[in-house]
Amino acid sequence: MKIVTLTSDFGVQSQGVGIMEAMIASISPHIKVIHLMHGLPSFDILAAARTLETVRYVPLGYHVCICDPGVGTSRKAIIIKVNRGDYLIGPDNGVLIPASRVLGGISSVYEITNENYMNLPVSPIFHGRDIFSPAAAHLANGVDLKSFGAKLKKNHLVESPYDEADRIAEVITAKVIHINKFGSVHLNILHKDWDNWGIKSAQTVVISLPNKKDITVIVCDTFGEVAFGENLILKDDYGRVEIAVNQGSFANRYSINIGSIIKLTLSN
Amino acid sequence: MKIVTLTSDFGVQSQGVGIMEAMIASISPHIKVIHLMHGLPSFDILAAARTLETVRYVPLGYHVCICDPGVGTSRKAIIIKVNRGDYLIGPDNGVLIPASRVLGGISSVYEITNENYMNLPVSPIFHGRDIFSPAAAHLANGVDLKSFGAKLKKNHLVESPYDEADRIAEVITAKVIHINKFGSVHLNILHKDWDNWGIKSAQTVVISLPNKKDITVIVCDTFGEVAFGENLILKDDYGRVEIAVNQGSFANRYSINIGSIIKLTLSN
Amino acid sequence: MKIVTLTSDFGVQSQGVGIMEAMIASISPHIKVIHLMHGLPSFDILAAARTLETVRYVPLGYHVCICDPGVGTSRKAIIIKVNRGDYLIGPDNGVLIPASRVLGGISSVYEITNENYMNLPVSPIFHGRDIFSPAAAHLANGVDLKSFGAKLKKNHLVESPYDEADRIAEVITAKVIHINKFGSVHLNILHKDWDNWGIKSAQTVVISLPNKKDITVIVCDTFGEVAFGENLILKDDYGRVEIAVNQGSFANRYSINIGSIIKLTLSN
Structure with a gap:
């Protein structure tokens, strides 16, 4: 059983959430989608990042986090592979970093630029549907991480919205x-x-x-x-x-x- | 098809709910988890108990109800088998009693104390994840009710939060x-x-x-x-x-x- | 993989939503249920109709929409087959019309009157559970559209709650x-x-x-x-x-x- 989790600041049980689940099902019909959390405070990267940390209590999987006020701008779309073996998928705005720490640290990071693994045409305001959810589904289908785009340097990523006390x-x-x-x-x-x-x-x-x-x-x-x-x-x-x-x-x-x-x- | 339902006073589509679903999937991958209701009024055993009654409109299954202000104290964790054949799983604080009535009455009750069927170490504040959801999944996998712990007397259970008008x-x-x-x-x-x-x-x-x-x-x-x-x-x-x-x-x-x-x- | 989507003005992750999912599972165990949106403004047909439009971003499926202030009155229960191939299932109060437009227009419409495809006895106030969800599940199981009831004329349907600007x-x-x-x-x-x-x-x-x-x-x-x-x-x-x-x-x-x-x- 492969698990994709979805976390977002979209409304709970809203169309955005349902359509991401449908997108994943259309690419990878047998994957299990778990809604980790939705309805997070709008645009609040700190709150979203902390929630994504809790995937440590979920079996190894593909974890998508959408809190993305910079959608459609020059901010990158990324996949972080962590040392526990999970993949974290979302925008390069720091939201994935705290989860990467509690999952053993970053193993490698790739940018998502390969349109073969996107839903085209990509909406400039809904990368959750058109880039991040498809990436999770294709990863779960066995697509190699290197196929999504260029490897990025860990220390070039946008920093975490919080550090340890x-x-x-x-x-x-x-x-x-x-x-x-x-x-x-x-x-x-x-x-x-x-x-x-x-x-x-x-x-x-x-x-x-x-x-x-x-x-x-x-x-x-x-x-x-x-x-x-x-x-x-x-x-x-x-x-x-x-x-x-x-x-x-x-x-x-x-x-x-x-x-x-x-x-x-x-x-x- | 086996069905587990989850009912709680946790936030709707919150991490607690998602993690319980993931816990069940990790123990019993093919079981169907249905979120009966979440977001119930916090700590309101009466509201939760009435909601759980509505499982009478769900096919026979394993019904977990988490409204548990006494979590981690001496209150017991229990499984009630009802005469319709369902299992009700939750704290012994009365929250399961009204549902047992509309499902034909209590057949037998067992305490959950066997750590083999828990997620260890058990958090003293999240038995939904570490005791109740795993119990439902193990029951669905065919673990015998008697394996979970001692049999309890029906009339020793905490009473229902409401009676009939x-x-x-x-x-x-x-x-x-x-x-x-x-x-x-x-x-x-x-x-x-x-x-x-x-x-x-x-x-x-x-x-x-x-x-x-x-x-x-x-x-x-x-x-x-x-x-x-x-x-x-x-x-x-x-x-x-x-x-x-x-x-x-x-x-x-x-x-x-x-x-x-x-x-x-x-x-x- | 067959998909049923559910859209309603019920509470998010409320018992009504969970019980509709359970009803579908009991009729068609392998169908995938996606919650497109719940928690829509109560009784607001316009809001529900616009939300249902977004199924254009969901793979072809069986789309149930419950915003039904006239439940139990003389308003009809209907199934619209659209030219994209989807089925729209809900009350004849206009709520299905905008979605039918964005899915290529109406191919045919049938009333649901055949009790063989209902959950009996039908509650006069919850056709979502007793008529609409069962209809979606039976359609997905291959029941012929003509079996549900009489064919209706498109121009006899209640009109859309909004037109184009x-x-x-x-x-x-x-x-x-x-x-x-x-x-x-x-x-x-x-x-x-x-x-x-x-x-x-x-x-x-x-x-x-x-x-x-x-x-x-x-x-x-x-x-x-x-x-x-x-x-x-x-x-x-x-x-x-x-x-x-x-x-x-x-x-x-x-x-x-x-x-x-x-x-x-x-x-x-």
């Missing part, structure tokens, strides 16, 4: 990279950094939020360890750290947005 | 268990009770709403039997009774919420 | 037929009319909006040709013309609704 002494400076439907706020802190920093359940962390008073929260393993409506901080379900409310929305309570900077001060 | 003389006291996208308000009244109570098209019902004046509505078979914008009450499309507006939203007009109590007084 | 001298009077998630506003102007009228990139168009001052926009091929936040007009990705903002929402900026009339005045 920075710790200096007892202060971690983190960025909000995702807010889920429940209002939990996900930070650019990896589980392994959290563990390496020796942070453990039941200790407290002081959180400095934009334009709010500092709050003190407890490190937990799951929501139900604090009372209904209380704040907590914990490892999320996708490899990062999140701040949440037990059965409530942290993002609404403190007016947090994607891209916000949050400082965590560890207790002594 | 109560009629005393001419007054039915009902609860709102679902509000659909159109704003129609679905009550905990079964078609068969409605019929047994002798309620028929064209009669009127007085509806007492929370903090509103009583309204009188007509019993209909479909929306177009009243004028545009008029209220009506009718059998819904999933085995319950709904109050609606022809081409409008009853819930918005009268500020109705899930869980609201509504009294219906039958005419003499 | 009208040009008189230098003024095009257009209607808004779709607004996408990004807030781009799609008009009832075909690419081929746009081209035939000689409108070219880099020329300007004066746009008269409801209750707003006129604005002048530039004709482009893609969004990135204007500065961030600037207006533009361009061919959309589905065969029509759209007015947009580079990385913004034109509909929000100017309070545009589906059905609004917009006048475009071409420069001399």
Whole structure:
């Protein structure tokens, strides 16, 4: 079984999403298409990049990510092969980079320029349908990566929209990279950094939020360890750290947005 | 063809939903996954339970329901086999009980504790991915129900979040268990009770709403039997009774919420 | 591979959508169901009709469209065979007509009255589940179109909710037929009319909006040709013309609704 995942800032169950699935089916009828996420904040490359990271929880596959405000301009269309063996397909605007990191790093990168693997004529505003989805389907059919276009240098790619959180002494400076439907706020802190920093359940962390008073929260393993409506901080379900409310929305309570900077001060 | 349905309070077409589908595909590649409903009101067990009832309109299958504010605490993970032959998989928080009733009642219940049928390590906050979806896939692969863990007593399960509406003389006291996208308000009244109570098209019902004046509505078979914008009450499309507006939203007009109590007084 | 697409004004990933997919799977297990769009504006036949047009970008198939405020009344259930070879299945309320035009015109039309191809008993309020989805699945299984019911005359069908935009001298009077998630506003102007009228990139168009001052926009091929936040007009990705903002929402900026009339005045 071969899997293509689709991630986009298109509307959920919208025609753009359905037509990409149909395009893939017409090229590679037996491939399994999984909609990883749609409805991402419009034009928000950071949010899309963080979502694509979560393909680490999907079996090896062909992962298309469309958040592409530069569609039809000189920005490149690319395929990144990662060391886990997956292929990441999308625009060269940084959106694929965080996923490449959590999948073992970049093995090689190619530009997509070969019209044999496009849906012609290519719309200047819907490369998801006409370039990226067809590329995924042709790759799944066994077309060689080298056939799509020229090899690119890794260090010529547009940079990631975020880096890993920075710790200096007892202060971690983190960025909000995702807010889920429940209002939990996900930070650019990896589980392994959290563990390496020796942070453990039941200790407290002081959180400095934009334009709010500092709050003190407890490190937990799951929501139900604090009372209904209380704040907590914990490892999320996708490899990062999140701040949440037990059965409530942290993002609404403190007016947090994607891209916000949050400082965590560890207790002594 | 074997069918797994997924129902959750996760975001529609969000990564959690996509990753559960991928998890199932990796264990049981040929099973058909149908997304019954996602985007349910967060943490709302009543709303989720009522939605899962609608699997009665799906062929026999393996039905996973994730509305799980107690994830990672001492609440049990369970599989209910029902008399129609389906399996209901989810947390022991009452969310599976209404569906078990409309599927002929509970045949047997088992706890899920066998790690051989989990995705390890299990995240303490995403049992949908690591316990419930894998259980559905392994069941579909033919794993015996007894292999998952200990048999539980039916009467030890957490109770349903709602019971059937109560009629005393001419007054039915009902609860709102679902509000659909159109704003129609679905009550905990079964078609068969409605019929047994002798309620028929064209009669009127007085509806007492929370903090509103009583309204009188007509019993209909479909929306177009009243004028545009008029209220009506009718059998819904999933085995319950709904109050609606022809081409409008009853819930918005009268500020109705899930869980609201509504009294219906039958005419003499 | 046979494809059924589903389009509706039901909630995205709601039970209605999932149950239609399950119904199709139970009749025709190997057919591929693609959700073209759900969550369309409730009861908005114009919006649904325009969305169904986009099946021109889907391989030949069986296309079900459910926007059906007249469900259960005397309005007919119909199947339109189009000259491209597709089948359009839905209510006779005009919603199928625009798609039939872009798929080469109507070849023949039949009413669906044969209960052998319905899910019985038919709910008076959910023909999507009980009539339209089963019809698509049976057609895909090879049931002859003539078996569903009586042949209808094309000119007896309910008319389209919109016609093509009208040009008189230098003024095009257009209607808004779709607004996408990004807030781009799609008009009832075909690419081929746009081209035939000689409108070219880099020329300007004066746009008269409801209750707003006129604005002048530039004709482009893609969004990135204007500065961030600037207006533009361009061919959309589905065969029509759209007015947009580079990385913004034109509909929000100017309070545009589906059905609004917009006048475009071409420069001399």
